[in-house]
Amino acid sequence: MDYDLKIVGGFIVDGTGSPGYAGDIGICDGKVVAMGHAPAGARTTIDARGQVVAPGIVDIHTHYDAQLLWDRKLSISPWHGVTTVVVGNCGFGIAPTRKEHRSLILRTLENVEGMSVKALEAGLGDEWGFETFPEYLDVVEKKGTLINVAVLLGHTPLRLYALGPESTERAARPEEVRQMKNLMREGLEAGALGYATSKSPTHVGYEGRPVPSRLAEFSEIREIASALGDAGEGVIQATVGKELSFDEFAELNRVSGRHVSWTALLGGGGVLLPGREGGGGGGGVRVARAAETPPPPPPPP
Ligand SMILES: [Zn+2]
Numbered sequence: 001m002d003y004d005l006k007i008v009g010g011f012i013v014d015g016t017g018s019p020g021y022a023g024d025i026g027i028c029d030g031k032v033v034a035m036g037h038a039p040a041g042a043r044t045t046i047d048a049r050g051q052v053v054a055p056g057i058v059d060i061h062t063h064y065d066a067q068l069l070w071d072r073k074l075s076i077s078p079w080h081g082v083t084t085v086v087v088g089n090c091g092f093g094i095a096p097t098r099k100e101h102r103s104l105i106l107r108t109l110e111n112v113e114g115m116s117v118k119a120l121e122a123g124l125g126d127e128w129g130f131e132t133f134p135e136y137l138d139v140v141e142k143k144g145t146l147i148n149v150a151v152l153l154g155h156t157p158l159r160l161y162a163l164g165p166e167s168t169e170r171a172a173r174p175e176e177v178r179q180m181k182n183l184m185r186e187g188l189e190a191g192a193l194g195y196a197t198s199k200s201p202t203h204v205g206y207e208g209r210p211v212p213s214r215l216a217e218f219s220e221i222r223e224i225a226s227a228l229g230d231a232g233e234g235v236i237q238a239t240v241g242k243e244l245s246f247d248e249f250a251e252l253n254r255v256s257g258r259h260v261s262w263t264a265l266l267g268g269g270g271v272l273l274p275g276r277e278g279g280g281g282g283g284g285v286r287v288a289r290a291a292e293t294p295p296p297p298p299p300p301p
Pocket of ligand 1: 061062063089090
């Protein structure tokens with residue numbers, strides 16, 4: 001049997017954690033059918049001498065939500081061997097977004113992710129071609145991307161959609177929470193990978209305001225997350241902050257039965273994330289702290 005494609009002479013790192021080794025790879029019908037030793041001929045052969053041959057990297061935390069609409073290559077990820085990206089992390093995204101809130105959502109991204117509003121406006125143009133999350137997915141799919149893209153539905157656009165500018169000021173009313181949960185359900189049906197949110201004090205949006213998700217009470221987050229439980233699919237991504245830490249992640253897992261991943265473990269000298277136990281919004285989870293160096297011994301007498 002000849003292979004469709006053969007990659008020869010590369011240093012194979014198979015992704016299992018096993019040590020790498022030199023060898024050839026044979027591929028048929030898009031599947032690896034020989035690895036290490038691939039003696040048959042092939043219609044196409046790639047000489048990979050001096051190169052590492054490895055599975056594509058899945059980057060589960062990116063913010064390409066806007067960029068992928070004008071940069072189908074999602075540069076620079078593929079340059080580093082990334083073949084799948086997840087967007088919508090930290091609860092940011094650009095859908096669903098009503099026309100009148102476009103400027104607010106772009107200025108939020110500008111502040112929190114350091115993206116130039118001028119670049120965002122130039123890239124997205126006047127006609128976004130979507131308002132709802134399912135419409136956004138349709139546009140992404142229609143434009144096409146060089147690598148695989150999975151989209152988390154972000155709490156920040158969800159909240160801005162349901163509450164308008166007040167999303168940076170107050171808790172949601174019961175009917176607004178219900179609306180967000182319904183939009184989450186609709187998003188999952190359309191193909192969302194899951195739900196993302198953030199309570200991180202570092203997530204500051206337009207005019208220095210907290211991003212909308214930071215104003216959410218935990219009951220709101222739990223209710224939206226429960227849509228994943230109803231659907232029996234999806235994952236939850238959350239960025240640690242006030243009233244959103246390990247106990248709450250466990251609760252989200254309980255109500256939804258879905259996996260929760262959290263971002264990020266911040267390093268630095270005794271970083272104290274604002275949390276549940278008072279004190280400047282602080283006293284919460286000490287996520288990481290620099291090693292405590294014992295005092296030097298007293299000089300000998
Ligand atoms: Zn992020």
